[in-house]
Amino acid sequence: xxxxxxxxxxxxxxxxxxxxxxxxxxxxxxxxxxxxxxxxxxxxxxxxxxxxxxxxxxxxxxxxxxxxxxxxxxxxxxxxxxxxxxxxxxxxxxxxxxxxxxxxxxxxxxxxxxxxxxxxxxxxxxxxxxxxxxxxxxxxxxxxxxxxxxxxxxxxxxxxxxxxxxxxxxxxxxxxxxxxxxxxxxxxxxxxxxxxxxxxxxxxxxxxxxxxxxxxxxxxxxxxxxx
Numbered sequence: 001x002x003x004x005x006x007x008x009x010x011x012x013x014x015x016x017x018x019x020x021x022x023x024x025x026x027x028x029x030x031x032x033x034x035x036x037x038x039x040x041x042x043x044x045x046x047x048x049x050x051x052x053x054x055x056x057x058x059x060x061x062x063x064x065x066x067x068x069x070x071x072x073x074x075x076x077x078x079x080x081x082x083x084x085x086x087x088x089x090x091x092x093x094x095x096x097x098x099x100x101x102x103x104x105x106x107x108x109x110x111x112x113x114x115x116x117x118x119x120x121x122x123x124x125x126x127x128x129x130x131x132x133x134x135x136x137x138x139x140x141x142x143x144x145x146x147x148x149x150x151x152x153x154x155x156x157x158x159x160x161x162x163x164x165x166x167x168x169x170x171x172x173x174x175x176x177x178x179x180x181x182x183x184x185x186x187x188x189x190x191x192x193x194x195x196x197x198x199x200x201x202x203x204x205x206x207x208x209x210x211x212x213x214x215x216x217x218x219x220x221x222x223x224x225x226x227x
Contacts, residue, residue, distance in 0.1 A: 001226055002133045004160065008033035008221035009195045010056060012139060012162055013044070016132045020102040024048045024128065024139050027058030033195050035222035043067035048105060048130075049074035050141030051114035052081075052122020055195075061085055073098060073105050077123030081116055094124055103132040108152065110143035112170070135159045135227055138183070142192065145175035149182040159227060161185035161214070164192035165206050166199030173201060177209035188214045189225065 005013040008031050014022040023044035028034045036042070042063050049057050049072060057078070064070045064087045072082055072089045079091040090098050097106035107126040114122030127141040129152075138158035152158070161183055164170035170192055171179065180188050188210050193201040203218055210216050217225050 002135055002137075003224050003226050004137065004162070004189065004219075005224045006189065006191070006219035006221060007036060010050070010139075010142070010164065010192045011058065012191070014103075014130055014132065014137060016102050018102040020045045020100075020132075022046045022048065022103060022105075022130060022132070023063070025050055025056040025058060025141075026060055026063055027055045029059050031055070031058070031195070033221050039063055040066065044070055045102070046070070046100065046105070047072045048128050048139070049078055049082075050110065050127060050139065051075075051112060051125035052078050052116040053114065053142070054117045056142070057117065061087055064088065073107075073128075075107065075114075075123040075126055077121055078114070078116065081118075081120065081122070094126060097129075103130055105130055106156075109146065109148045110141040111146050112142040112144070129156055129158070133227075137227075138162065138185070140164060140179070142170045145171045145179055147182075149179045153182050153184040157184040158186070160187045160189060160217075160225070162189045162191050165190040165201055165210075166193035166195075167201065168198045170199075173206045173209040176206075177213060180210050181213040183214075185214045187217050189217045189219055
């Protein structure tokens with residue numbers, strides 16, 4: 001059983017058949033939409049950080065240090081930043097992938113900034129493809145609509161695409177609909193909306209723009225979807 005849990009904002013957990021836990025953009029502390037307040041028991045096998053903004057790198061340092069086996073997969077610049085703070089990392093960059101016994105993770109392009117919390121350079125923003133249990137899960141990260149979605153749809157069509165729809169800082173529902181079409185995604189889980197006022201969206205408007213191309217799976221923070 002492969003399970004996706006939406007933790008709020010762009011924070012997502014993927015659990016595989018092996019029992020592995022892949023945590024993406026672990027923004028809990030300070031996240032008004034997060035249901036989990038106590039992160040002391042969270043010990044994922046892998047953390048993926050898509051880019052350096054505080055609402056995505058989030059609690060990466062604290063969570064990664066709670067288990068000696070946790071590995072953070074991220075771009076070179078963010079990995080160096082985390083490594084200096086004692087975090088175990090696997091350095092990738094756009095197009096690179098790493099194979100674990102339970103999943104393969106590949107970073108793909110995202111159109112967005114990536115400044116780290118201390119103001120330093122966070123490198124190039126990314127999305128992530130997770131190949132797990134014979135399925136493809138795509139977490140787009142923070143991104144605008146880009147023709148890269150066409151390429152992904154040709155070579156890596158996802159079973160589930162987790163995509164931002166909040167507009168203002170990322171693509172909105174209209175562009176997310178085009179992205180879903182280009183991806184050939186079977187299902188779309190909207191993310192990165194309704195956390196704060198600037199990214200408020202209406203579910204009906206999201207569904208209207210995406211459902212013509214893919215099934216829309218709305219998850220409230222803490223809810224799960226089983227593939």
